[in-house]
Amino acid sequence: MPHISIKGEPIFEIFGLMVTNSVIATVLVTALFSIIAYLYYQESNKQHKKSFFYVINAFLKIIYDLFYSVLKENTNNFFPLLGGFFFFILLNNWFGLIPGVGSIFIVLKEHEELVKVPLLRASTADLNTTFALALTSVVSTQIFGFSYLGVKTHISKFINVSNPVNFFVGILELIQEFARIISFSFRLFGNIFAGEVLLAIMTFLLPVFFSFFSFPIFGLEIFVGFVQTLVFTMLTAVLINMAIHKQH
Numbered sequence: 001m002p003h004i005s006i007k008g009e010p011i012f013e014i015f016g017l018m019v020t021n022s023v024i025a026t027v028l029v030t031a032l033f034s035i036i037a038y039l040y041y042q043e044s045n046k047q048h049k050k051s052f053f054y055v056i057n058a059f060l061k062i063i064y065d066l067f068y069s070v071l072k073e074n075t076n077n078f079f080p081l082l083g084g085f086f087f088f089i090l091l092n093n094w095f096g097l098i099p100g101v102g103s104i105f106i107v108l109k110e111h112e113e114l115v116k117v118p119l120l121r122a123s124t125a126d127l128n129t130t131f132a133l134a135l136t137s138v139v140s141t142q143i144f145g146f147s148y149l150g151v152k153t154h155i156s157k158f159i160n161v162s163n164p165v166n167f168f169v170g171i172l173e174l175i176q177e178f179a180r181i182i183s184f185s186f187r188l189f190g191n192i193f194a195g196e197v198l199l200a201i202m203t204f205l206l207p208v209f210f211s212f213f214s215f216p217i218f219g220l221e222i223f224v225g226f227v228q229t230l231v232f233t234m235l236t237a238v239l240i241n242m243a244i245h246k247q248h
Contacts, residue, residue, distance in 0.1 A: 008126040009117040022126035029091045070237045086233045093225030096122025125193040134184030137236045145243035191228045195221045
């Protein structure tokens with residue numbers, strides 16, 4: 001049977017901190033993200049640009065327009081955060097589809113037993129990563145709310161004693177902010193993890209069938225990874241837009 005674990009497996013330890021296979025994948029994706037950003041920046045300063053620049057620039061223009069449909073004139077202020085979310089999540093989602101990720105195993109000793117664990121695992125298939133992303137999204141939204149509206153106005157969205165109805169609505173809004181952390185993290189984790197499990201099971205149970213029909217399935221997973229990235233970033237944009245405007 002293929003190795004399936006709901007959590008990232010520890011690979012080695014540095015100064016008492018356990019480094020999991022999802023952390024290793026995150027470092028690799030971050031390095032790739034940084035290289036792409038650096039090459040794009042270098043090309044932008046050249047008079048005669050390569051096709052690489054125009055491909056990335058067209059992609060940036062598309063997602064910028066998507067965010068502009070929500071944030072309008074405030075898009076420039078939040079695009080670095082939203083764009084960072086978009087590319088980081090997208091690359092991590094697609095990283096798990098690379099041959100070898102999740103299928104190259106190493107043998108480690110765990111609880112006095114030798115077990116085989118994958119060397120690499122897409123970090124968005126690890127709940128720790130998606131929870132951190134969701135927490136960053138919600139906390140950033142609150143910070144922007146305080147920055148644009150002021151402390152008193154923003155807090156009044158959650159604590160309003162002007163009448164009983166507003167008071168209970170504020171409590172519900174406060175609970176909803178914490179619920180968003182859970183919904184954001186589990187939605188992204190569940191879809192990416194389920195896709196990896198599907199690929200692992202099909203490869204093990206139907207190797208001949210999978211060899212013929214692997215392309216459509218991988219295409220579907222690429223599409224799901226893109227959609228989940230878009231859902232996460234667009235919902236973050238909507239929440240930011242709600243946070244920086246006064247309630248009516």
